[in-house]
Amino acid sequence: MSASATRARSWNTGRDPRRPETARVLRLPSRTMVPMQSVAAALARLGDLAASPTVSRLSAAFDAAGHELALVGGPVRDAFLDRGTNDLDFTTDATPDQILGIIAPIAQAHWDIGRRFGTIGAKIAGEQVEITTYRTDAYDGESRKPEVVFGDSLEDDLARRDFTVNALALRLPKLELVDPSGGVEDLLAQTLRTPSAPERSFGDDPLRMLRAARFASQLGFHVEPGTLAAMSELAGAIERISAERVRDELAKLLLTDAPRPGIRLLVDTGLADRVLPEVPALRLEVDEHHHHKDVYEHSLTVLDQAIDYEVARGNLDSPDLVMRLAALLHDIGKPKTRRLEPGGAVSFHHHDVIGAKLARKRLRALRFDNDTIDAVGRLIELHLRFFGYADAAWTDSAVRRYVRDAGDQLERLHILTRADVTTRNRRKADRLGFAYDDLEERIAVLAEEEELAAVRPELDGNEIQAALGIPPGREVGEAYRFLLELRLDEGPIGPDAARERLLEWWAARSAG
Structure with missing residues (x-):
């Protein structure tokens, strides 16, 4: 390649952050065969980012110390995609000790939790940043983690990265875009x-x-x-x-x-x-004499719809990992429970219970936390509970139990149940949607009347012991469960009536 072919091309995109009155120049390798208009806006965004207080302070500090510094990876990529970024990642030829020495005077705080990997974190001008020494990691082909080897070249550091679109860097304070592997072309393509x-x-x-x-x-x-x-x-x-x-x-x-x-x-x-493996297992073989919906495609559609509901309803912090895991995995019990019935029918009896067990097992193997595992398992267990409500409206007792069993997963259960309706039959979809609207309205009314989210017996443990004249023990627990069922069946009846019913139950129990 000729010298002219390797010479950097330049665009004037504004001011130099160190000298506001002068032109700012960003250089793009001339071999990058992309239309100038496709990159001009990205270069302007990168120039603005370089002029921000955080980046300009870091840039000046490393330049004064005689070390290289480059903004790398996601922030550079996202400038070309016109996406906002919350992460500022830098790379440098300075060692971790040298990084700490450079940033200490300008950082509000700094930490070295990733020091052995060459990474130092800091808070500068109110923003968190990570600065990593150039690396040329080595893998032995067997270990699960690389052997960290520090390098001395930005180009070598970029070459070890995962994808060309992430192997982009902006040299500071030169404002030179470094793209050794054609990442800009790949971004545009x-x-x-x-x-x-x-x-x-x-x-x-x-x-x-x-x-x-x-x-x-x-x-x-x-x-x-x-x-x-x-x-x-x-x-x-x-x-x-x-x-x-x-x-x-x-x-x-x-x-x-x-x-x-x-x-x-x-x-x-x-x-x-x-x-x-539970997800690809959803691609069940289709028998020419027995027909059912494609469970794999159905599950992906449920996930899509759950995300739409999650965003539209606005009652969850979005994105919500528990909700999305439950949506993706809600039918993983179907392959183990599929039965080909006479007449071409297909059944999946108890796939909710089996699926919950499979989901818990898989999430434990992936080292998810116990709260996530429990929540996802509970949602899968309950995701079929609603179906049938459209055919025969529930009693208030059934509605209370639905809320009680869902507990703090009620909003997610609302979303999962609605998202699970993927039928193309518009009449059926509308009927199920209207039925669930009705159920949610009844839950809201009962919640307002009865503090439904905190359903408890109308006598606590101490009051049960006093009424029955018994000490703490198993019998108190049995009496508590009796009163809880009474509360779910009949709603609030008042402490006096609850005590009377408790005494009647105790007398019958003792006689028995």
């Missing part, structure tokens, strides 16, 4: 490709295959064919990765605005068979 051969990249860190699925959903990009083929070929290598790292990537995928493409990618490449 909405393509995910590895900087090195995909077999080498995924062999070095198999978790990158899960990241491809996450970025496919997060960015709406497609995976380049060679990279896609390598994901299928090396799917088994994901088993080298710790359950915690796999869990975190799956969670990030589910928390994107549209996780469906990423989930499809995991299933189609065989990665899901290794990390979440």
Whole structure:
């Protein structure tokens, strides 16, 4: 390549952050064959970011200390995509000790929890940043974690990164865009490709295959064919990765605005068979004499609809991981419970109970926390409870029990139940929707009248002991459960009536 071909091209995009009165210049490698209008706005955004108090203070401090500094990865990528970013990641030739020495005078706080990996965190001008020493990580092909090796070149550091669209950096304070692997072209083509051969990249860190699925959903990009083929070929290598790292990537995928493409990618490449096998198992074989809906496609549609309800209703912190896990996994009990009935019918009796057990087992294997496991399992157990309400309206007692059993998962259960209606029969869908509207209205009325969310017996344990003249023990618990059932069946009847009914029950129990 000629010298002129490698010479940087420049665009005037505003002011130099160090000298506000002068022109600011950002340089893009001349080999980047993209239309100038496609990058001008991105370069302007990067220039504005470089002029921000946080970035300009860091840039000036490292420059004064004689060290390189570059904004790297997500913030640079997102400037081209016109996406906001909350993370400011930097890379430098300075060692962790040198980083600490440089930032100490300008940081409100700093921490070195990632020091052995070369990463120092800090709060500068009110923003949190991470600064990492150039790295050239080495993998032995067996260990689940790389051996951290510090490097001395920005280009080498970028070459080790997962995808070309993330292997972009903005040198500071030069404001020079560094793109050694064609990341800008891939951004504009909405393509995910590895900087090195995909077999080498995924062999070095198999978790990158899960990241491809996450970025496919997060960015709406497609995976380049060679990279896609390598994901299928090396799917088994994901088993080298710790359950915690796999869990975190799956969670990030589910928390994107549209996780469906990423989930499809995991299933189609065989990665899901290794990390979440219950999902590809939903692709049940279709018998020519027995017909039922495609459970796999149904589950993806339920996930899509749950996300829509989650956002529209606004009663949950969105994105909500528990809600999305429950939606994706709500029918995983169907493969084990499918029965081909006479006449072409297909049944899945108790798939809610079996599915809850399978979900708990899988989430434990992925090292999810107990609260998440319990909540997802509970939602799957209850997701069929509503169906039938449309045929025969429940008693107040049944409504109270529905609320009691859902507990603090009631709003999520509302969403999951509504999202589970995927029928194309408009009349049936409307009937179920109207029925659930009615159920929610009845829950609201009862909640207002009876403090339904905190249903308890009208006598507490001490009052039960006093009424029956018994000490603490098993019998107090039995009496408490009797009063709770009475409260659920009949609603509030008052402490005096509750005491009278308790004495009647106790007398009958003693006589028996």
